[in-house]
Amino acid sequence: xxxxxxxxxxxxxxxxxxxxxxxxxxxxxxxxxxxxxxxxxxxxxxxxxxxxxxxxxxxxxxxxxxxxxxxxxxxxxxxx
Amino acid sequence: xxxxxxxxxxxxxxxxxxxxxxxxxxxxxxxxxxxxxxxxxxxxxxxxxxxxxxxxxxxxxxxxxxxxxxxxxxxxxxxxxxxxxxxxxxxxxxxxxxxxxxxxxxxxxxxxxxxxxxxxxxxxxxxxxxxxxxxxxxxxxxxxxxxxxxxxxxxxxxxxxxxxxxxxxxxxxxxxxxxxxxxxxxxxxxxxxxxxxxxxxxxxxxxxxxxxxxxxxxxxxxxxxxxxxxxxxxxxxxxxxxxxxxxxxxxxxxxxxxxxxxxxxxxxxxxxxxxxxxxxxxxxxxxxxxxxxxxxxxxxxxxxxxxxxxxxxxxxxxxxxxxxxxxxxxxxxxxxxxxxxxxxxxxxxxxxxxxxxxxxxxxxxxxxxxxxxxxxxxxxxxxxxxxxxxxxxxxxxxxxxxxxxxxxxxxxxxxxxxxxxxxxxxxxxxxxxxxxxxxxxxxxxxxxxxxxxxxxxxxxxxxxxxxxxxxxxxxxxxxxxxxxxxxxxxxxxxxxxxxxxxxxxxxxxxxxxxxxxxxxxxxxxx
Numbered sequence: 001x002x003x004x005x006x007x008x009x010x011x012x013x014x015x016x017x018x019x020x021x022x023x024x025x026x027x028x029x030x031x032x033x034x035x036x037x038x039x040x041x042x043x044x045x046x047x048x049x050x051x052x053x054x055x056x057x058x059x060x061x062x063x064x065x066x067x068x069x070x071x072x073x074x075x076x077x078x079x080x
Numbered sequence: 081x082x083x084x085x086x087x088x089x090x091x092x093x094x095x096x097x098x099x100x101x102x103x104x105x106x107x108x109x110x111x112x113x114x115x116x117x118x119x120x121x122x123x124x125x126x127x128x129x130x131x132x133x134x135x136x137x138x139x140x141x142x143x144x145x146x147x148x149x150x151x152x153x154x155x156x157x158x159x160x161x162x163x164x165x166x167x168x169x170x171x172x173x174x175x176x177x178x179x180x181x182x183x184x185x186x187x188x189x190x191x192x193x194x195x196x197x198x199x200x201x202x203x204x205x206x207x208x209x210x211x212x213x214x215x216x217x218x219x220x221x222x223x224x225x226x227x228x229x230x231x232x233x234x235x236x237x238x239x240x241x242x243x244x245x246x247x248x249x250x251x252x253x254x255x256x257x258x259x260x261x262x263x264x265x266x267x268x269x270x271x272x273x274x275x276x277x278x279x280x281x282x283x284x285x286x287x288x289x290x291x292x293x294x295x296x297x298x299x300x301x302x303x304x305x306x307x308x309x310x311x312x313x314x315x316x317x318x319x320x321x322x323x324x325x326x327x328x329x330x331x332x333x334x335x336x337x338x339x340x341x342x343x344x345x346x347x348x349x350x351x352x353x354x355x356x357x358x359x360x361x362x363x364x365x366x367x368x369x370x371x372x373x374x375x376x377x378x379x380x381x382x383x384x385x386x387x388x389x390x391x392x393x394x395x396x397x398x399x400x401x402x403x404x405x406x407x408x409x410x411x412x413x414x415x416x417x418x419x420x421x422x423x424x425x426x427x428x429x430x431x432x433x434x435x436x437x438x439x440x441x442x443x444x445x446x447x448x449x450x451x452x453x454x455x456x457x458x459x460x461x462x463x464x465x466x467x468x469x470x471x472x473x474x475x476x477x478x479x480x481x482x483x484x485x486x487x488x489x490x491x492x493x494x495x496x497x498x499x500x501x502x503x504x505x506x507x508x509x510x511x512x513x514x515x516x517x518x519x520x521x522x523x524x525x526x527x528x529x530x531x532x533x534x535x536x537x538x539x540x541x542x543x544x545x546x547x548x549x550x551x552x553x554x555x556x557x558x559x560x561x562x563x564x565x566x567x568x569x570x571x572x573x574x575x576x577x578x579x580x581x582x583x584x585x586x587x588x589x590x591x592x593x594x595x596x597x598x599x600x601x602x603x604x605x606x
Contacts, residue, residue, distance in 0.1 A: 067358065
């Protein structure tokens, strides 16, 4: 599953067409994502699903993007 | 708006880093056509020193203050380019406006604002280039008499750089609304990365240029650039091992900054400025605001370094006794590619002028070698940042902030790799191959080398200098010193000050000395 991750100044936000989670820390974000995926039956019990989070570089101000155009991408394993 | 790096080819048409490669290689390719007898780059504008009243038997007429480089170097269209004169300013403007506007369009910038901003910045830059080449600023002691002068500042081409920076800083600090409008086109990193691709042509062309004097000198120059390449790599690795832990410890132990802030600041101050701060921020999963704050500091401090260090290295130490130590130290000490390459070129101008004056013209160094030594270390630093950030990400994700289930991807190294260096090395190695595949200065291959020179000079001299000038102007425009006074930076400003002047710069000079001491620049004085 693929999601876009960004930061709104207060929270990390991960979203795609069917899911949106936010949290002040990445640790909490992963926990909330797991809960939502379990509740939405997006991951079956005992199954491990890889979630690819690509950082939305538009979060970084445009004047900085000329210096660096990548923040981070991450993969999180969600266990059902 | 969403912009993500998902695939290895993400950003090829939408990121400035890639557009530096496309612009640089396009004009490099046009230059190469001279080998086939087609000169498509001779229109490149270049300034000459001038005075209002030319003395009898002297030189420096205003009417010749700008000329098309093809009028001097073209083998096939010299007469046409001779006719351009000052019109070469317009030719250069039109062609680069089209080229950069295509880039701006693909990068989804506000095209109208970019076009207007670019036009203003271009003509301001040209005007500054003109003023900076008045013989009072630029002529050195050995040729004052040609311009009817008894005294001049002897700054060489450095005068134009300093003036461009001053004018940019005046706009950036006293006309903030105007600066904000121009910011759509004031892109020092894009300009300098493109200039560094052009510098690749310069590094590859240096042996060809030297071979015109003698094949032996051509070989010496090829060897020197190779040594700079290796010494730059080793010096960079050593610097990484010392700089980062040192600044991290200063930030943590003395200034008690939080761990993530110290890591981001450590990279920003010690490695390569904004790109390192952003890469490290991402690697340690810091909130983007941390990288943004550090970046704002880096940009201002880098300009302060750019103002202070070239003069210091020229007139205090090491001066003309160890010019490549000075260049390499500059590469390690000055953050951001733009400020470093600009400082390196300023140092190049200062030291070449100084050695010529000190030896009364008996020693002349080819233009660009000192700049190359400054940029070479920076290029290595830039290339390593992806790897360094990857290591930091592993340490943070798997050890410090351990989150079960999270994986760090190896593709992160590629996404953080500075793409413009691909253009730099391509241009360098192709010209170097042309040198070695055509006799390396032997008489039978000289006709090819001469043809290559006709296409290389407008790129490595004309375009490169123009883009350096644009960098100086743009750096000034986007630098707002009042940011340093903003209280929210607090301790960060002091960490930066202490780490930079009491740790980074002295250590950079020592490392540069260890790896570059004794390297000499070939003398090209006739």
